[in-house]
Amino acid sequence: MEKDIRENIAWAQINKDVLRSLEAPRPLYWVILLVALAMVGVGVGCEIYQYQTGIGVANMNNPHVWGLYIATFIFWIGMSHSGTLLSAILHLMHADWRKPIYRFAEAMTTFSLMTAGLFVMIHLGRLWQFYYSLPYPNERGLWPNFQSPLLWDAMAIFTYLSSSIIFLYVGMIPDLAICRDNMHPGWRKKLYSLLALGWEGTDRQWRNFRVTYLTVACFLIPLAVSVHSIVASDFAMSQQPGWHVTSFPPYFVAGALYSGCAAIISLFIILRYVFKFEEYMTLSILKKTSRLTFAIAMVWTYLNAVEFASVWYSHDEAAKDVLIQKATGTYAPFWWMMIFCGSVVPLMLAFKRFQANIPVLFAVSLLLNLGMWLERWMIVAPTFSHGYYPWAWDHDQWPSLVQWGIVFGSFGWFALLFMVFCKVFPSVSMYEVKEMVYHRSLALKNGETAEEGVH
Amino acid sequence: MMENGFNRRDFLKVLGWGGTAVALSGCGNTSVEDGRETVNSYVEAADYVIPGIGVYFNSTCAQCDAGCSIMGKVREGRVLKLEGNPDSAINRGKTCGLGQAGVQHHYNPDRVREPLQRKGEIGVTITWEKAYELIAEKLKDVSGEEIAFLSGGVSGHLKVLLDNYLASFGCRNHFVYEALAPAVVRAANKKSYGVEMPRYNINKAKVVLSFGADFLGAWVSPVHFSQQYAQFRKGVDGERGVLIQIEPKMTLTGANADRWIPVRPGTEGVLALGIINALGTAGGDIAALVKDYDKVRVSKETGVPPGHIDKIAALLKLRSPSLVLAGSAAEGYAHGSQNAAAINLLNHVLGNVGKTVEAAAEVPFPQMAPARGNTAALKALNDGLAAGKYKVLFNYAANPIFTAPGGMKFKDNWAKADFKVVFAHYMDETALQADLVLPLDSALEDWGTHVPEYMADGAQINIQQPLMERLHANTRGMGDILLALIKQRRPEDYKSYEDYYGYLRAAMLQNKAALGGGGMDDDTFWSETLSKGIVKLAGAATTAVHSKAGATDLTLPAATQDAQYPLQLIPAVNVSLRDGRHANLPWLQESPDPLTTIVWDSWVEIHPKKALEMDITEGDIIEVTSRTGSVKAQAYLFPGIHPDAISIPLGQGHEALGRYAKGYGVNPFQILDAVFDKETGELAMHETRVKISKTGQRVIVVKDESAAGAKQIRKKIAGRMSTDNVDLSKEV
Amino acid sequence: MSVNNLLENWAQFRHFHPVDDKPHDPYKWAMSIDLDACSGCNACSVACYAENNIPVVGKEKYAHGQAMHWIRIEHYWDEDIGVPGGREFPEQGAQFLPMMCQQCEAAPCETVCPVGATNHTADGLNSQIYNRCIGSRYCSANCPYKVRYFNWYDYPTTDNVWPETMTRQLNPDVTVRSKGVMEKCTFCVQRLNAAMSTARSEGRKVHDGEVQTACQQACPTNAISFGNLVDPESRVAKQWARQQVELTKDKQTKDAEPGGSRLRGYRILEELRPYPSVMYLERVRESAV
Numbered sequence A: 001m002e003k004d005i006r007e008n009i010a011w012a013q014i015n016k017d018v019l020r021s022l023e024a025p026r027p028l029y030w031v032i033l034l035v036a037l038a039m040v041g042v043g044v045g046c047e048i049y050q051y052q053t054g055i056g057v058a059n060m061n062n063p064h065v066w067g068l069y070i071a072t073f074i075f076w077i078g079m080s081h082s083g084t085l086l087s088a089i090l091h092l093m094h095a096d097w098r099k100p101i102y103r104f105a106e107a108m109t110t111f112s113l114m115t116a117g118l119f120v121m122i123h124l125g126r127l128w129q130f131y132y133s134l135p136y137p138n139e140r141g142l143w144p145n146f147q148s149p150l151l152w153d154a155m156a157i158f159t160y161l162s163s164s165i166i167f168l169y170v171g172m173i174p175d176l177a178i179c180r181d182n183m184h185p186g187w188r189k190k191l192y193s194l195l196a197l198g199w200e201g202t203d204r205q206w207r208n209f210r211v212t213y214l215t216v217a218c219f220l221i222p223l224a225v226s227v228h229s230i231v232a233s234d235f236a237m238s239q240q241p242g243w244h245v246t247s248f249p250p251y252f253v254a255g256a257l258y259s260g261c262a263a264i265i266s267l268f269i270i271l272r273y274v275f276k277f278e279e280y281m282t283l284s285i286l287k288k289t290s291r292l293t294f295a296i297a298m299v300w301t302y303l304n305a306v307e308f309a310s311v312w313y314s315h316d317e318a319a320k321d322v323l324i325q326k327a328t329g330t331y332a333p334f335w336w337m338m339i340f341c342g343s344v345v346p347l348m349l350a351f352k353r354f355q356a357n358i359p360v361l362f363a364v365s366l367l368l369n370l371g372m373w374l375e376r377w378m379i380v381a382p383t384f385s386h387g388y389y390p391w392a393w394d395h396d397q398w399p400s401l402v403q404w405g406i407v408f409g410s411f412g413w414f415a416l417l418f419m420v421f422c423k424v425f426p427s428v429s430m431y432e433v434k435e436m437v438y439h440r441s442l443a444l445k446n447g448e449t450a451e452e453g454v455h
Numbered sequence B: 001m002m003e004n005g006f007n008r009r010d011f012l013k014v015l016g017w018g019g020t021a022v023a024l025s026g027c028g029n030t031s032v033e034d035g036r037e038t039v040n041s042y043v044e045a046a047d048y049v050i051p052g053i054g055v056y057f058n059s060t061c062a063q064c065d066a067g068c069s070i071m072g073k074v075r076e077g078r079v080l081k082l083e084g085n086p087d088s089a090i091n092r093g094k095t096c097g098l099g100q101a102g103v104q105h106h107y108n109p110d111r112v113r114e115p116l117q118r119k120g121e122i123g124v125t126i127t128w129e130k131a132y133e134l135i136a137e138k139l140k141d142v143s144g145e146e147i148a149f150l151s152g153g154v155s156g157h158l159k160v161l162l163d164n165y166l167a168s169f170g171c172r173n174h175f176v177y178e179a180l181a182p183a184v185v186r187a188a189n190k191k192s193y194g195v196e197m198p199r200y201n202i203n204k205a206k207v208v209l210s211f212g213a214d215f216l217g218a219w220v221s222p223v224h225f226s227q228q229y230a231q232f233r234k235g236v237d238g239e240r241g242v243l244i245q246i247e248p249k250m251t252l253t254g255a256n257a258d259r260w261i262p263v264r265p266g267t268e269g270v271l272a273l274g275i276i277n278a279l280g281t282a283g284g285d286i287a288a289l290v291k292d293y294d295k296v297r298v299s300k301e302t303g304v305p306p307g308h309i310d311k312i313a314a315l316l317k318l319r320s321p322s323l324v325l326a327g328s329a330a331e332g333y334a335h336g337s338q339n340a341a342a343i344n345l346l347n348h349v350l351g352n353v354g355k356t357v358e359a360a361a362e363v364p365f366p367q368m369a370p371a372r373g374n375t376a377a378l379k380a381l382n383d384g385l386a387a388g389k390y391k392v393l394f395n396y397a398a399n400p401i402f403t404a405p406g407g408m409k410f411k412d413n414w415a416k417a418d419f420k421v422v423f424a425h426y427m428d429e430t431a432l433q434a435d436l437v438l439p440l441d442s443a444l445e446d447w448g449t450h451v452p453e454y455m456a457d458g459a460q461i462n463i464q465q466p467l468m469e470r471l472h473a474n475t476r477g478m479g480d481i482l483l484a485l486i487k488q489r490r491p492e493d494y495k496s497y498e499d500y501y502g503y504l505r506a507a508m509l510q511n512k513a514a515l516g517g518g519g520m521d522d523d524t525f526w527s528e529t530l531s532k533g534i535v536k537l538a539g540a541a542t543t544a545v546h547s548k549a550g551a552t553d554l555t556l557p558a559a560t561q562d563a564q565y566p567l568q569l570i571p572a573v574n575v576s577l578r579d580g581r582h583a584n585l586p587w588l589q590e591s592p593d594p595l596t597t598i599v600w601d602s603w604v605e606i607h608p609k610k611a612l613e614m615d616i617t618e619g620d621i622i623e624v625t626s627r628t629g630s631v632k633a634q635a636y637l638f639p640g641i642h643p644d645a646i647s648i649p650l651g652q653g654h655e656a657l658g659r660y661a662k663g664y665g666v667n668p669f670q671i672l673d674a675v676f677d678k679e680t681g682e683l684a685m686h687e688t689r690v691k692i693s694k695t696g697q698r699v700i701v702v703k704d705e706s707a708a709g710a711k712q713i714r715k716k717i718a719g720r721m722s723t724d725n726v727d728l729s730k731e732v
Numbered sequence C: 001m002s003v004n005n006l007l008e009n010w011a012q013f014r015h016f017h018p019v020d021d022k023p024h025d026p027y028k029w030a031m032s033i034d035l036d037a038c039s040g041c042n043a044c045s046v047a048c049y050a051e052n053n054i055p056v057v058g059k060e061k062y063a064h065g066q067a068m069h070w071i072r073i074e075h076y077w078d079e080d081i082g083v084p085g086g087r088e089f090p091e092q093g094a095q096f097l098p099m100m101c102q103q104c105e106a107a108p109c110e111t112v113c114p115v116g117a118t119n120h121t122a123d124g125l126n127s128q129i130y131n132r133c134i135g136s137r138y139c140s141a142n143c144p145y146k147v148r149y150f151n152w153y154d155y156p157t158t159d160n161v162w163p164e165t166m167t168r169q170l171n172p173d174v175t176v177r178s179k180g181v182m183e184k185c186t187f188c189v190q191r192l193n194a195a196m197s198t199a200r201s202e203g204r205k206v207h208d209g210e211v212q213t214a215c216q217q218a219c220p221t222n223a224i225s226f227g228n229l230v231d232p233e234s235r236v237a238k239q240w241a242r243q244q245v246e247l248t249k250d251k252q253t254k255d256a257e258p259g260g261s262r263l264r265g266y267r268i269l270e271e272l273r274p275y276p277s278v279m280y281l282e283r284v285r286e287s288a289v
């Protein structure tokens, strides 16, 4: 059996390696950070222009009222599922191999939610009145509309975001203490002291910590499932052909996990390279992640097939028209690209020799994410160009540079948050890696004893 | 851009400066601080101002010659909206979209606000006194024969005053020009029925057979006809009226027909005779005339299948009375009069005259009767100008430099007159070529009386009254200007009239008895007249229509082929923009053309079959070349057009007229050949032949219709039933 | 702001949809449009611009699909015309259809609005509260008829939309909408409110014909009828009754008649159950020619 981790890494070595990633950045880090900043600059510029001029500059129209913002919003919500999957679900399933990589996956969750949330606001015609959609107390009794999935969205995202931050933070407390103990006095030391909440590693603390972490994990899983189900409800609860699909909630969740996994692979590879984490982010773990991704890809493909088949064999002519429109209309190239990236490309992952081939995996993971982004766009756009009302058909619109600019900027924004996080917080969980090393050495020992017994 | 007239940019600069000067000199919008404000107190508001409540004043729509009566909703001294006046027999409370847009002429930001005199290439603001002096000076040394006055259709007291003014210096050169008047049909009607415009009772007809009369769109009195049409559809004696429209390019009326028949352009008369032949009921001269027009020949010449001719004839026989109309698509040829006469003949043969074609009432004041515009007048003026006959030229309510057919070279000839005065609302193409521009009040600021050309029920005189105060201090009503000018010539006769309002009131009161005010005191009569907005002339005389067919010596040429210019150009009349005078109204520019839904632009309509032959797709920029000139516009594939014809709507392609008109589309008037109807001398609008070629450029056509091409695939969006399956008698 | 209050009001809000135990009273505004009379002339549309301060967006924005016409005149052609192998000419003309907000009784746009900016009034209108709208455009996404128009720009401050002097035409009874809010046909609610207010102060109900929508008022063919469906004597109520179109049904009984009912009334996309308040009367075409 391949090793997920070397069993004889010294614990001090682990601390040293991980803490090193917090120290003086390599030039490559700066390059990435600056690129990310530049991308954010583009996005912010576009948003300022759009805010001032009116959202018409995004080139949406009547009736094509939703565009890339909503598509990209779903995309980022989807991304956010990676962390929850790796941390919470795999934690509950005692999948040890998640340990070196779950921290950055959790950070991804938080940051992609923060990005997604921005899109909800960027999309609004009157961003400055955003708070109307919150059930804030006011003496006029003006409630938001509890029937609207968009309101559920606002609440779900808010809850999910706050829970994710708590989960990320709670899981990080023992590591923050390590940072505190290993830092020279300065702002970092102050920060870690504050955040470590006086962690000393007593038994009582560990006991409470375990219970809390488990509780938050249990809370987070249904939340993750619900948040993307609710995003799916934005469509499924509507009356539009191509949208009111019963299978949308599980389909969205599968898509979310899928894109989350793919993103983990990309970031795994980047971090492994940038921070020289070869020791912890091992090829064996990568292989497991690839297999998991493959499995989810097949689930996604299956759900897609279910959707197409149920539309095709139903008597819902309007929905069928939308499907035909997707496959043959103006959006066809993107739709087929989505099928290719989402269902064909992952077949590569079925081959053992690619499962740990870093260049191939990197390319594949990017393609998978492209496919997942296209999926969201292909959910949103074609229904607008081929809804119930024929007069409004085919009023296609091509997103303006402003729209593209903001979508582009969002990737920079995500990267920026992520890069800053990696320099401020340990992106590999030290205490859990230690646990893993310990477990492995124990297992080896037991194995040896067992082997001895056989002979 | 320099032209042989004014430099447009400088002209506008001066204009803009003039406008600012007005605002500064205190006509309302001043701040409290400068201390010169006239405070309007609602405590002592004028009695017609009720804050917050709209008050309606009656007036007359000036957007076209139909003469619909309107009510203007006025609130806090501003006119906000126009509604139809329910008391008018013409429009019974209704308006068309064009009428609705009347307020936009009034509030248009591009109105001329000051008198302007040409100084070289620019226009300079002058005072009205100076302007009047200038006119007096220019008229001093010229004889009446050297003066020409070009105007659009005028009627009522303005016409009287204008006639008197021209008579005051012995000028007989009043040219009444309307680019889109049914002048040939009028002449043909005069021959066939004895009146130029009989009353057409669409509502009494069981079948309407229309040869290109777009009576629901832009023809004669569209609001009136639309109402009649609605009644006609409900049916006479429970029998729903059937509309058959015969025309080479589908009009709005054609789009509403039970059967739309594309006829080869110009062969409408032949088809009419063919139908008479197929009816087989005519005797004597008429039978002799149509005997050669058998189905086979007619079908061959017109392109209408023999079966259709039979069906039409059968239907006409079965359902009586019917009504046959000759419209602009039939009259626009060198043999237009012949076409119209042949079509009118059908009404005689079918016995419709006296039933659905009736005598119209007449206003008993011939001097007020409308001077009906036509295109022959423009030709006469043009010939005179070309010969250098006219030294001083006035222009009112026409934009000949925009609407004259390119083949006339009108702009060059216009320049031959020494002094050109244009009475203008806007700096349009003609005003730009003037030596003196006099700014007019809008129709909602001015006084007037109008006699509609088409009388619906009894005769009526329509009153036009200001719906609010002048928006701009230095514009004047046309009546006031004429009064000031005539005072220069005959001060004694007119000195008792302080202004046109005074003149109008006095003139009306003079004929109080004849106007139905016998027994009323002057003030009561006058205020009642104004509050009603209409003077109905009970018992007005009518000229009886001839019930016998007129001349039967018709010569109808067969359609010709022209290898060099293979296509017939049909200049289409847009319901809203008409001859282009309304192209500066944003509501109308953004009001989609009903058949193509195109906005803010021109297009070339071409049948898909022809387009396929020439590899043309929607949005291709097409160059359309006639013997006179060429224009380029986007192609629109349209099945409602004869494959041997193309069509470009009129009204767009302005080089002036303000921000909403300038630079949109092309002007097909420019490429019209100067061909005239042989009998009346009217411009044959549909006689221009063209060739088309692709330029290789393509644009996306801006229209409301979706790219899916307005089909309702499998769904019942706009439902349609056949008469067999419906029972209209049960309906409310 | 108790939860109890919330629940109560919520139940009431939901009750405004057509249910037999709580009929509309005293008003239910409705319309019927006779497609056989409608000539497609567009007068109604221009009148609506004039009455409701609708911005003219200009060619460029129109090209982007950002036109604002609350009532648009659609035309439909038979599918086999002008295509290879099909008929050469549209021999029965076009089919015109004025389309505006159908004031759905169970409006798909209302349920999805996150802030309740669009909701149902007691007199059966789908109302739009501009102040409250945050511009999410979900309502438009869910409107089956696509009759909601969004203010993509701030038209009052956009060049040449309402330049000085044009501003003075604006109807003071109707808001000039700012950027980022949704709008649509209101059944000329300002006219209805004025009429209802007058009637209330005179202690009576609005009688039939007392109030007209701007489009109805202009329409040269009288194709549009408008009135109170609760009043059985109103023209609209009589038309609906005669055509056997019932507001609270998603499938009319008459449509089940074998061979057709010989009645022209129908509602568009009725089967989606929005319970539209506009009945159309089918266009008729002569079979003998």
Ligand SMILES: Nc1nc2c(c(=O)[nH]1)N[C@H]1C(S)=C(S)[C@@H](COP(=O)(O)OP(=O)(O)OC[C@H]3O[C@@H](n4cnc5c(=O)[nH]c(N)nc54)[C@H](O)[C@@H]3O)O[C@H]1N2
Binding pocket: none
């Ligand atoms: N019957 C009745 N009475 C009411 C109310 C009601 O609803 N009904 N409402 C009450 C309420 S809420 C209010 S706020 C009050 C308002 O009562 P007021 O404050 O009396 O308000 P206005 O009647 O608007 O008068 C303000 C005056 O200021 C002048 N003015 C305008 N601009 C300027 C400026 O720039 N400088 C100066 N110096 N003067 C200026 C105006 O010409 C006007 O004369 O009325 C109260 N009274």
Ligand code: SF4
Binding pocket: B061, B062, B063, B064, B065, B066, B067, B068, B091, B094, B095, B096, B097, B098, B099, B100, B221, B222, B223
């Ligand atoms: S038909 Fe002519 S007069 Fe009548 S409302 Fe329309 S534009 Fe005005």
Ligand code: SF4
Binding pocket: C100, C101, C102, C103, C104, C107, C108, C109, C110, C126, C142, C143, C144, C145, C146, C147, C148, C184, C274
């Ligand atoms: S037609 Fe559309 S906008 Fe109007 S009520 Fe129905 S769903 Fe809402």
Ligand code: SF4
Binding pocket: C112, C113, C114, C115, C116, C117, C118, C132, C133, C134, C135, C136, C137, C138, C139, C140, C181, C182
């Ligand atoms: S655009 Fe306005 S009315 Fe429509 S759903 Fe969003 S907030 Fe509600």
Ligand code: SF4
Binding pocket: C047, C048, C051, C052, C070, C071, C100, C184, C185, C186, C187, C188, C189, C213, C214, C215, C216
């Ligand atoms: S009812 Fe009023 S708001 Fe609605 S389309 Fe007609 S005019 Fe416009």
Ligand code: SF4
Binding pocket: C037, C038, C039, C040, C041, C042, C043, C044, C045, C073, C098, C218, C219, C220, C221, C222, C223, C224
């Ligand atoms: S005004 Fe009347 S006839 Fe004209 S398009 Fe509107 S509904 Fe039809």
